[in-house]
Amino acid sequence: MYIQFLLVTIMPAIPESPRPVLLEQLLRRDDLWRGHSRRFTAQPSVDTGHASLNGELLHKGWPLGALVEICQRGFQGEWQLFMPALLALHPGLIVLLNPPAEPFSQALLQAGMDLDRLVVINAPDKTRFLACFTELARTSGCGAILGWQPRDHFTYTEVRKCLLAASEGAGLPILFRPSAVQQQSSPAPLRLFSQVVPDGLEVTVFKQKGVLQRYQPRPLVLPLPPAWQGAPPYHVLDRQPHPDQKRGGVPGTDIVDIRESS
Amino acid sequence: MNARRDRLWLALRFRDLPLSALDAAESPEEPLVVAEKRKVVFSNPRARAGGVVDGMDLTTAQLVSGCRALARNAAREEEALHRLRDALYRFTPHIDIYRSRRAPHAGLLLEISTCLRLFSGVKNLGDTLLAFLEPRGHDLRWGLAHSSTGAWLLSFARHEITGEETRRLFTDRLDRLPVQVLYDYPGAVEALVKMGFATLGDVARQIRSRSMDSLTRRLGKEFTGMIADIYDIESDFTQPSLFARPVTTYVPDQPFCESIEFDYPVSEVEHLRPAIESLLQSLAEFLQRRQLACQHIQWRLAGIHDRREALDIHSDTPQSDWRLLFDLTLIQFDHTPLSFEVDCLTLACGDRMPRRDSSLDLDFEGKRRRGGCPRELAVTLARLKARVGDAAIYKISYRDSPLPELSHTILALAEKCAQQLPHSHRHGLRPAWLFAEPQPIEKRGRRLYWQGYLTPAVGPERVAGHWWRESVARDYYLARRQDNVAVWIYRDLYSRAWYVHGVFS
Structure with a gap:
């Protein structure tokens, strides 16, 4: 301070030194390289609707404009996982590409979905699936694409094509792939494994770009609708521990009576 | 100025329209009739010479004249009238199509008062117009009057267009017409004949002398309204022109x-x-x-x-x-x-x-902007349609039906989805995925098996109905599979078979 005072008083002709730049101002610049970590970048995201999952994800929600890869075996609670985000992505079209079955209008209306926003596309082969996925991912009016990988195997390059297209758009592109590809390398920045367990929907984030994975990924269990639990059959109740005791799993499946009732 | 008083109507009645609309090969020597519901609605001169009259039973007509019968085609008659209207648009823009309610009579009503100067008077206009229609070979009758209905009725009486016509002359001509000319009102005609009315003039005199109310009470408001239209009798309004029916302006289709x-x-x-x-x-x-x-x-x-x-x-x-x-x-x-x-x-x-310009709500939160460009989306979807086919891109919609598979339908993208669920479907357990064809469940011993053993957990929900096609009765359950996936199964109460209909996901 004293030196600065001296400089100002002794050498008044020297131009003033530039004002100190705050770190925050620097971080606002787009052209600043910030290293490999994406922790400090402000990527747009949409709330997953599950607080525990938000806490696990880097941007506190599903990242927009980035490919999300879900590895699962058959039907494993995909609507439960994404429905809150799909509802939050209003407006914008929601495209189901090669869905494994027909989305049931009654269930979606019960969940609050606007059916006018939902479009189903059936691509007959892998080439056309990729073309549809990439075109839709680039389109600005497309809020979310949920694509189910066709029977043909996807190469790394093909998934990368989806990734590049996703990065050009601003929607939520999701690619459902069989659980077998979990062990394979994939360029998708966010990869999850999901399966239904007795207590709910178990989700494991096993790859997330920008997060250093130090430990074995910890699975999260998201609750499923209580109405799905149901009551165990009467003859099973006797075998169950008392409610005060720790509750066991779903009653055994080997004693269901399906005798014809006349 | 009372615009209604200045109107001049020319009625063109195409007698042979049922036949000419069919474009059938016709020779003057061959007796030919057009029939509808086994009744003759038109006969050519040769058939008439053989004894055929309109309204005759078709079999009788064929027996008496040996005529060839053609079926009437109302749609083609309508098209023919529209073509004639397009052709006559060059004379006046005010053209109405007239169709009788009971007889196979149809024609055009032209309001020509506004184009008399252009064609140098009504006689010249009439001559030009009839000369224009002559090459088309129609059996044409025309009538000129101060009202459209009056002109139509006068087409049944042959009066040449002289250019000297006046409102008084039209009224005199109408007065001489028999009441049977009002064939669209058979009940009223019968009542009039019984009351001793022979001509329209008798009816008009009754109205003028004793007001319209007495006839309205006996014959109905519609009939007396029509009589008032024929004679252009004004009601007791202070400014009748305010209540006059405006003349229709025909705008031809311009592809x-x-x-x-x-x-x-x-x-x-x-x-x-x-x-x-x-x-x-x-x-x-x-x-x-x-x-x-x-x-x-x-x-x-x-x-x-x-x-x-x-x-x-x-x-x-x-x-x-x-x-x-x-x-x-x-x-x-x-x-x-x-x-x-x-x-x-x-x-x-x-x-x-x-064009329908829909009104938009104010978008304070910029949701519409975030929704992207509709044109870009439309182009993308069009490109995808070209790639995978129109049928591969669709929307889903709800349809009111007790059966789950029938309550679900697919629509083209341009169509609007039905989104109102009835109360019965609003709170029931419904799976997010529905199989188009229910998958049969295997019974393994006393257990249900579909890609794993199933345990019914919630239910049953009885779905029954559709008796008007094929009676359906099912008990639906939410069942847990071995791998904890919840599936929607049902038991057909008629066949006692189990099926998987959907997956809760």
Whole structure:
């Protein structure tokens, strides 16, 4: 301070030194390289609707404009996982590409979905699936694409094509792939494994770009609708521990009576 | 000035319309009749000479004259009338189509008071108009009067157009017509005959002397209203002109069809682009000026060796701007390259609809902006349709039905989804995935098996109905599979078989 005072008083002709730049101002610049970590970048995201999952994800929600890869075996609670985000992505079209079955209008209306926003596309082969996925991912009016990988195997390059297209758009592109590809390398920045367990929907984030994975990924269990639990059959109740005791799993499946009732 | 008093109507009654509309090969020597519901509605002179009269039973007509019978086609008659209306638009814009409710009589009513000066008087106009229609070979009758209904009735009495006609003369001519000319009101005609009324003049005198109320009470308001129309009798209004029915102004359909001829044959789609753009801009201007929109356009390509090809472009939403149609056209051309060198490019747009400008709510939160560009989305979907086919892209919708598979339907993208669930479906357990065909469940011993053992957990929910087609009764359950996946199963109460209908996911 004293030196600065001296400089100002002794050498008044020297131009003033530039004002100190705050770190925050620097971080606002787009052209600043910030290293490999994406922790400090402000990527747009949409709330997953599950607080525990938000806490696990880097941007506190599903990242927009980035490919999300879900590895699962058959039907494993995909609507439960994404429905809150799909509802939050209003407006914008929601495209189901090669869905494994027909989305049931009654269930979606019960969940609050606007059916006018939902479009189903059936691509007959892998080439056309990729073309549809990439075109839709680039389109600005497309809020979310949920694509189910066709029977043909996807190469790394093909998934990368989806990734590049996703990065050009601003929607939520999701690619459902069989659980077998979990062990394979994939360029998708966010990869999850999901399966239904007795207590709910178990989700494991096993790859997330920008997060250093130090430990074995910890699975999260998201609750499923209580109405799905149901009551165990009467003859099973006797075998169950008392409610005060720790509750066991779903009653055994080997004693269901399906005798014809006349 | 009372505009109603100045009106002059010319009625043209096409007697042979049931036959001429059919475009049937006809020879003057052959007896020919047109029949509807086994009754003769028209007979040609030869058949009439053989004893056939209108209204005769068809079998009788064939027996007495040996005539050939043709079935009446009301749609073609309607088309013929529209063609005649388009043709007569050159004389007056005020043209109505008249159809009898009971007899096979139809024709045109022309209000000609506004075009008398152009054609130098009513006689000249009448002569010109009849000379214009003569080559078409219609069996034509005409009537001139101060009211449209009066002119139609006077077409049943032969009066030449002299140019000296006055309102008084028209009234005198109408007075002489028998009441049977009001054949559209058979009950009223019968009552009038019983009351001793022989001509329309008798009825008019009754109305003038004792007001309309007495006849209205006996014959109905519609009939007396028609009599008032015939004679142009004004009601007791202070300003009757305010209540006069305005004359219909006919606006003929103007299809858009424009062409561009090239100086040299074009073999590349790229070289067609400027012409496509220019024609579409011209179409957009045409549509916007008329407050119209279109969903379908057709490109017609013509080659120098008389080769022709048409390319149809469909849009999911009505368009009055050219840009989306331009993009959709290029997508179609990308998928169907030119098969010959094009010499002439034509754009035709026949199906048009009134433009509907929907009102939009104020978008304070910028949701619409975030929703993206609708045009970009439409272009993408059009491109995907070209790639995977129209049927592979659809929306889903609810349809009211007790059966789950029938309550679910698919729609084209342009259609609006039904989204109102009835109370019975609002709170039931419904799976997110539904199988189009229910999957049969295997019974393994006392257990249910579908890709794993199943345990019914919630239910049953009874679904029954559809008795008008095939009675259905099912008990639906939510069942847990071995791997904890919840599936929607049902037991058919008739066949006692179990099926998986959906998956809760």
